[in-house]
Amino acid sequence: MTKILIVGGGGMIGQKLAGRLARDGWQGGPAVVTLYDVGFGDGGAAAHRRITGNLTDPGAAAMLVDDRPDIVFQLAAIVSGEAEQDFDKGWQVNMFAGWSLLEALRAEHIASGASYCPRVVFSSSIAVFGAPFPEAIGDEFLTAPLTSYGAQKAVCELMLSDFSRKGFVDGVSIRLPTISVRPGKANKAASSFFSSIIREPLNGRRAILPVVDTVRHAHASPKSATGFMMHAAALDTGLLKGRISLNMPGVSCTVAEQIEALREIAGADVVALIRSQEDPDVAKIVSGWPRKFDPVRAQALGFTSETEFSQIIQSYIDEDLGRS
């Protein structure tokens, strides 16, 4: 019986992951899944054990891992926009809480006589990169983030890498592209509009486009993100040769191309619900983000995503439209 802990299990990807595990189990066998978060919305993956708590509380991490989960998905974070507005909270939640989790796992490793060494899959982000960029970002490009969120993710990658190198845990960091189309409400992430310009019109609602439509960005669907996490959890980490942070594949396209794909699928009336209204704060953050990747390593390791933005829209229609 595989014990799986999803930290940040109340979030969108955590819920998708929990739903997939409830449906498929883990590698053909049963899984006991525990979801941990500061709160849980209505509905969702109710089949699993839920624990409400905050990893920034003293002792919370130690209590959380004292049953020694085999696999830990560390998805907990506040989003980029909030981390940019609240410097203290960003570093406390996105970095120090991550440290506490690793330290708690290390304590179990030591207490076990070094036999316990859980797989840890960390949801990092392409926000670890900052402009200026080459046309396509290779696997050896430097992490020079231009947001606090990106800096916090990059720090956690380094920590996970060192804990893994020492054999305390067995980690993989997955640098997610922007996840589109997110179901549910807009959040404080500066990237939120990439989803809302598709989601809101498909639900008959107006949407604001806060940047010019020539902005290019890399996307993958929630389904792909869940797939990345599952693939990372089962990966032979020996193949990583110590470089455990991986750029994920995705669809690189402009906002204009996103909108054109929406027009082809849903028609001009739906597209007409998008209104341009530039937000300089969002535009500034997004201008420092990567546009395109050449994720040779991840692809060689078997990570896959959509290849056209229309597939990403279709994934939203199949999985989430009408449910959110």
Place this chain on the structure above:
Amino acid sequence: MTKILIVGGGGMIGQKLAGRLARDGWQGGPAVVTLYDVGFGDGGAAAHRRITGNLTDPGAAAMLVDDRPDIVFQLAAIVSGEAEQDFDKGWQVNMFAGWSLLEALRAEHIASGASYCPRVVFSSSIAVFGAPFPEAIGDEFLTAPLTSYGAQKAVCELMLSDFSRKGFVDGVSIRLPTISVRPGKANKAASSFFSSIIREPLNGRRAILPVVDTVRHAHASPKSATGFMMHAAALDTGLLKGRISLNMPGVSCTVAEQIEALREIAGADVVALIRSQEDPDVAKIVSGWPRKFDPVRAQALGFTSETEFSQIIQSYIDEDLGRS
């Protein structure tokens, strides 16, 4: 009157820097220099105020910076070998204490109504890089360290960058190559032998070479390191465009070339004092270190070093031989 704080002021580079500031002042004017460290050796830069303390103690950082120094050199760290042996101490001293210092400076920034924004020069290291490497490491190469020391330095760089981007401090991270020839006793750094194979024979003492002599490495003298720090403290950081971590120039040479330079300067009898005795632990750490850099940015910004290893030996003879 420029107020300068050297954290880690009891160490080799801290002492050299203090000596230079005592002799030259700061940019032609007087400087009040405070040295902070867990301890100070005999002699050294006695002209300055010394404070003995440990930055890992609660409140220590806040007390240390409450007079708002204009320039802070953050040189405090335990060395690579010790950080590798003592995981907890490495992260506490090399990372968390660095965080405390930045937080204390930010508190002064806030208390000042955002007018206080000190220059912070952080002594980072080429240990932020890990093999495999290209033949020469460019300025955009990824930080994938293979030691805890390197991971801690890389994390501190990211923190300093984010504090700087937010305008709390005005930081520069200087990635030092191995500093050779270090005066004084061997330390626990895995790189210590690069100095001792030159220093000990020049002082008539035997030295152990723990790696094969084909090992290639990048070096700069203590005098160059001090020069890097002084140059970084006066740099127009606007030129860095947010990428505040700089690879420093140095001399890339093999151990055999180091020994040949020693032979030319001091003769075969001196070289005969070096004995080979491989240490697998040291060899393993060093094998993951960079060998050569192409530090285009730092050179364009005016950072300079020796260009031949013989100049590095001569610098030791001029500055330190007979004094240590």
